Amino acid sequence: MLQEGKLYIGTSRKPDDSINKGEYLDLKFGNRHGLITGATGTGKTVTLQILAEGFSNAGVPVFCADVKGDLSGIGAIGEPKDFLLKRAEQIGLSPYDFQEFPVIFWDLYGEKGHRVRTTMSEMGPLLLSRLMNATDAQEGVLNIAFKIADEGGLPLLDLKDLQALLKYMGENASELSNQFGFISKSSLGSIQRELLILEQQGADHFFGEPALRITDIMRTTNDGRGAISVLAADKLMMNPRLYATFLLWLLSELFEELPEIGDPEKPRLVFFFDEAHLLFNDAPKVLVERVEQVVRLIRSKGVGVYFVTQNPLDVPETVLAQLGNRVQHALRAYTPREQKAVKTAADTFRPNPDFDCATVITTLGTGEALVSTLEGKGSPSVVERTLIRPPSSRLGPLTEAERQNTLNVSPVRGLYDEDFDRESAYEILAERTAKAAEAARQAEEQAAEAPSGRSRWTLPGFGDDTDEASSGRRARPRSSGYQRETIVEAALKSVARTVATQVGRAIVRGILGSLKR
Numbered sequence: 001m002l003q004e005g006k007l008y009i010g011t012s013r014k015p016d017d018s019i020n021k022g023e024y025l026d027l028k029f030g031n032r033h034g035l036i037t038g039a040t041g042t043g044k045t046v047t048l049q050i051l052a053e054g055f056s057n058a059g060v061p062v063f064c065a066d067v068k069g070d071l072s073g074i075g076a077i078g079e080p081k082d083f084l085l086k087r088a089e090q091i092g093l094s095p096y097d098f099q100e101f102p103v104i105f106w107d108l109y110g111e112k113g114h115r116v117r118t119t120m121s122e123m124g125p126l127l128l129s130r131l132m133n134a135t136d137a138q139e140g141v142l143n144i145a146f147k148i149a150d151e152g153g154l155p156l157l158d159l160k161d162l163q164a165l166l167k168y169m170g171e172n173a174s175e176l177s178n179q180f181g182f183i184s185k186s187s188l189g190s191i192q193r194e195l196l197i198l199e200q201q202g203a204d205h206f207f208g209e210p211a212l213r214i215t216d217i218m219r220t221t222n223d224g225r226g227a228i229s230v231l232a233a234d235k236l237m238m239n240p241r242l243y244a245t246f247l248l249w250l251l252s253e254l255f256e257e258l259p260e261i262g263d264p265e266k267p268r269l270v271f272f273f274d275e276a277h278l279l280f281n282d283a284p285k286v287l288v289e290r291v292e293q294v295v296r297l298i299r300s301k302g303v304g305v306y307f308v309t310q311n312p313l314d315v316p317e318t319v320l321a322q323l324g325n326r327v328q329h330a331l332r333a334y335t336p337r338e339q340k341a342v343k344t345a346a347d348t349f350r351p352n353p354d355f356d357c358a359t360v361i362t363t364l365g366t367g368e369a370l371v372s373t374l375e376g377k378g379s380p381s382v383v384e385r386t387l388i389r390p391p392s393s394r395l396g397p398l399t400e401a402e403r404q405n406t407l408n409v410s411p412v413r414g415l416y417d418e419d420f421d422r423e424s425a426y427e428i429l430a431e432r433t434a435k436a437a438e439a440a441r442q443a444e445e446q447a448a449e450a451p452s453g454r455s456r457w458t459l460p461g462f463g464d465d466t467d468e469a470s471s472g473r474r475a476r477p478r479s480s481g482y483q484r485e486t487i488v489e490a491a492l493k494s495v496a497r498t499v500a501t502q503v504g505r506a507i508v509r510g511i512l513g514s515l516k517r
């Protein structure tokens with residue numbers, strides 16, 4: 001069954017149910033993306049599992065989310081259960097080997113896997129707006145916040161950094177509005193409330209450092225197998241927007257960080273986007289366009305994206321058109337919408353004269369699917385009615401003890417476990433506010449002491465005044481040539497200096513608004 005450079009998916013059947021031929025995914029088209037669809041319980045997760053196994057064995061690292069907790073078993077050796085052996089026999093899979101796979105567990109909450117974090121700065125305003133379901137006005141304010149932070153090199157690491165910046169923007173709204181565009185106080189207020197909600201939902205776990213390095217999801221083992229990163233997503237699914245935004249952020253990171261490699265022998269990474277409808281549900285048009293763009297362009301970076309969802313109508317047509325490798329499990333066709341989905345699914349396949357796709361889709365058994373993959377020069381194969389192979393790893397979850405064992409020997413053990421809170425916007429702004437208050441107090445004192453020509457003040461913490469300010473001595477107005485600075489101007493200047501010394505260049509954002517390297 002094994003063929004060089006190909007991943008065995010299952011065996012197709014002729015109209016009389018006899019064996020037709022093996023169905024494969026050609027690894028050199030693995031970066032041409034894919035789609036796994038089907039109603040509940042029809043076999044999508046198992047299909048994802050056998051594809052992940054196949055990619056891993058071919059040395060391709062995999063990232064997937066474990067939405068229901070039933071995918072973790074991929075890290076344990078399979079058991080020869082009767083129904084699995086029966087399937088293996090039915091499709092002529094011989095030998096049917098059992099195998100455990102190298103998994104790395106991840107968890108935004110750090111409970112079932114290594115912590116995954118990113119920083120606010122890295123996520124950027126577009127995805128953050130999506131995460132908050134922001135209105136246009138709120139998005140405008142967020143854009144300004146990021147502009148202030150980006151231009152000023154003010155690190156926005158965690159939720160409290162953004163909160164501090166928003167507070168600062170509220171206090172200086174009129175000055176900042178002149179410089180950056182209108183800052184509506186009510187939008188500011190809404191964003192601040194939304195941040196509180198996010199915090200209550202546990203999103204603060206996700207924002208901070210150390211941020212995930214994508215090289216850690218692109219590992220291979222010494223024996224040349226690709227690591228399978230499994231994101232625990234059962235708890236995460238209770239906050240579907242966080243789930244979708246997180247995966248989108250990861251995709252955008254991969255896109256921004258990986259170099260162009262054209263069309264490789266096999267993908268560098270395969271990314272499964274389960275419950276993909278959450279990505280597109282009520283997503284603003286501009287976001288869908290950007291996703292479409294990223295999916296189109298990420299191919300030449302060697303990344304294959306596989307969407308998993310119940311209904312092919314969940315995926316916008318522009319994205320659908322780019323998904324070359326397709327596994328369509330059974331769909332129901334009771335309601336008009338369901339019938340439309342069946343028709344859409346059927347119409348996207350290269351027809352097989354032996355059967356009518358639309359009819360077959362509604363009659364497929366569990367673990368059976370219509371399969372079409374790219375072949376030859378990259379054209380879709382004739383669709384075949386296919387029995388999907390049984391997995392080599394365990395079907396069903398790991399026990400807690402098994403998961404713990406896996407975590408204990410994980411190659412990224414210890415790298416992400418502790419929070420790291422370096423100086424960022426929150427601390428900088430807090431310090432600045434304290435200094436400003438101190439300066440104002442001193443200015444008042446000075447004005448009282450020496451009213452003539454001394455009513456202007458500057459912020460300590462700049463230039464020559466730094467030492468005096470930090471040593472607690474009174475800031476004196478310089479004898480001549482100093483300019484009046486508002487707190488805001490001063491703060492922004494300081495921020496600009498931070499950029500010059502720490503970052504060294506302005507921040508540039510990519511298609512989905514995350515940082516460009």
Ligand SMILES: Nc1ncnc2c1ncn2[C@@H]1O[C@H](COP(=O)(O)OP(=O)(O)OP(=O)(O)O)[C@@H](O)[C@H]1O
Pocket residue numbers: 038039040041042043044045046047068083084087366367368387388389390391395
């Ligand atoms: N290729 C297969 N070989 C053997 N059994 C299979 C196969 N695919 C599915 N099954 C059986 O069908 C069950 C349901 O499959 P699966 O969990 O993949 O469905 P699903 O489409 O992911 O469902 P849901 O939408 O609820 O997540 C499996 O637990 C397994 O018993």
Ligand SMILES: [Mg+2]
Pocket residue numbers: 044045046068
């Ligand atoms: Mg499933």
